[in-house]
Structures are given as structure tokens and as C-alpha cells.
Amino acid sequence: MYFCEMIFYLSCTGNTRWAAGKIAETTGEQLVNIAEAMDGDCCFELADGERIGFCFPVHGWRPPQLVRQFIKKLTLKSRAHASIDTNGNGKSNALNGTDYSAHYTFALCTTGDNIGEAMDILQHDLRQKGLQAASTFTLLMPESYVGLPFMDVDKPEKEQEKISTAAHKLNKCCHQIATNTCGIHDNVVGRWPRINSRVIGSFFVRHLIKDKPFHVVGERCTRCGMCAKVCPVANIDGGRGQEPSWQHNGRCLTCFACYHHCPNHAIEFGSRTKKKGQYFYRHQPSNERDKSSNDK
Secondary structure: OOOOEEEEEOOOOOHHHHHHHHHHHHHOOEEEEHHHHOOOOOEEEEOOOOEEEEEEEOEOOEOOHHHHHHHHHOEEEEOOOOEEEOOOOOOOOOHHHOOHHHOOEEEEEEEOOOOOOHHHHHHHHHHOOOOOOOEEEEEEOOOOOOOOOOOOOOOHHHHHHHHHHHHHHHHHHHHHHHOOOOOOEEOOOOOOHHHHHHHHHHHHHHHHOOOOOEEEOOOOOOOOOHHHHHOOOOOEEEEOOEEEEEOOOOOOOOOOHHHHHOOOOOEEEOOOOOOOOOOOOOOOOOOOOOHHHHHO
């Protein structure tokens, strides 16, 4: 039997979109952007035997809040319009002979370092919908979180090494997913996974996910609108001659897509990004940021 696939993904600086796209090329799936899907009813139709995938970056050693909200809202239906799960109480509805056991489910996350208990948290959320990822994978990708004083992007050499290693590993992951391989949990959890995800991660969610520190350095900004274009949750107004502004509506993921994609390095996050580098997938890395621009 031919299996098709539905991949739900969230990507901010392009790492996860690249990975999800590679899986799509291998398995012939449909890609669904979680950020865009959240504006709808999050109700999707599955063919018999269709795979279900979740691909996301790790934020604060956890799945991003938007991914967790999406899973909570998610409803899946068979082509015969039988609801697989609508009540969100952890029980699947085996209507018309369709249940989750017929759908191979997997998860893949991208991270700059390690993921802590991010996959455990994801599995907990999936169980509330009657789902469970049969296999889970982690890809180490170039660092993009720059919101703390001691965190910066990787050096160009390390960046390229990570991308090369991840590409090799992703080929293997694609094969395992395409063959519905179960029991693979190839994740980089780190030394203190519970402390990172439960303690520091909780602090991260409560205090560090916010858009108020973002601001524009006016003399560098060309009002091109790139930041608004790349924001995955449409949280930025600007472009076409207008200086960007953040909406402060609670949607910001603090993913730094706006910061990294700005062609003139005109966006800062308080004082925490001063003299730091930029990264997004397939950008052209430089050995050192133009420090003189920060001294203006």
C-alpha cells in the first residue's frame, strides 16, 4: 500500500522548514504550516494509513507554545468523515474502523544544542489527543537564540559543520520515516534534561517570550518590511516606507526571525543582542559582525 503523509511544522529561521521539506521530498507528504493553520479550525482529513508528522524548533528546551496550542486544538478526521479525536480527553474514537494505530506518527525537532525533555512534553500533549509518536528525532542545527547575554550564533565553521552533519542524519531519518520504523528515539537530551525543560523552561515561557524588548535602530532601518514578512505569527507591522513596530498582542514567539533576517541589522532585543551575529538557513555567514554599526 502507498502511504501518504501529513507533516505539521513550525519554522522560524528556516532550519525546520528545510528538514520538513526534505522529509516531504522523500515520502510525498503534504506540508501544513502550524502558524498559518492556527487561524483556521485545525481540522484535517486523513487518508487510510496516512502518516502524521510534527516538526518544530525547540524553544527553551520545550516545544514552542504555538505547537502545543495547535495540538490542543487539532482535530483529525478520516476520509469517510469519521472523527478520530475531537474531545481532547486522551481517548481516540475508532469510528468506521479508523483509529490512531493505523497512522504512523513521528516527531522531529531542531535545536542549537540539546532538547532536554522537549519530546517527553510533546508526547504528553499528543497523548491528550490519543496520539503517540512512534519515533522521534533531533537535528542539531546552527544556533539562532540570542536572547540571553551569554548566547550568540555559532561561528561560521561550526555553523557549516552542523548543517553538513544534520544533512547526513536527515537522510537516515527520512528513510526510517518512509519505512514506518518504530522505536527510534534519537534525541540529544543533554546533561540536566528535567531541570532545563521543567525549571528553566518554565521561567523561559513566563518571562522571556515577549516582544517588548524588540526595537529598531532608526538610522539602520530602510523600512523594507523584511521583518514583517518573515515573522511566523504576523506580529509585526511595517514595511513599504513604514518603520516596523511589534503588536504586543501575545502572539510573539521570541524566535528572532525578524532580528536574523534584517538585511541591515537594524533590529535589537533590548541590549542583549548588541554586537551579536545573525543566522537563518542558507544565509551568507560572515566571520564578524560590523561592530561599527553598533557604535552609532
